Amino acid sequence: MLNCILLGLAAFTGWVLFLLASPVGRCRRCRGERIIRTRLRGRVRKCPRCRGAGRSSRTGAVWVHRARWAIRRAVAGELERRREKVPR
Numbered sequence: 001m002l003n004c005i006l007l008g009l010a011a012f013t014g015w016v017l018f019l020l021a022s023p024v025g026r027c028r029r030c031r032g033e034r035i036i037r038t039r040l041r042g043r044v045r046k047c048p049r050c051r052g053a054g055r056s057s058r059t060g061a062v063w064v065h066r067a068r069w070a071i072r073r074a075v076a077g078e079l080e081r082r083r084e085k086v087p088r
């Protein structure tokens, strides 16, 4: 049971680090081709998922980076508060 939790935690940490390293990946819907072929007569249109960019943020990447900025801001605020307390 504990092994399962540790394994899950390790996988989660690895995934978060991976997202921090490369938050943007190839769009899964168009596979980076920027266009998708509709079934009707093989028509081609711009990929709606990435809006023709061919790339899209990975699952959880937005969340991870939001958390990262929140932590960074909190740390900066704390440092600022400490600096104010120190008398010169």
Ligand SMILES: [Zn+2]
Binding pocket: 027, 028, 029, 030, 031, 032, 033, 034, 035, 047, 048, 049, 050, 051, 052, 053, 054, 055
């Ligand atoms: Zn796409």
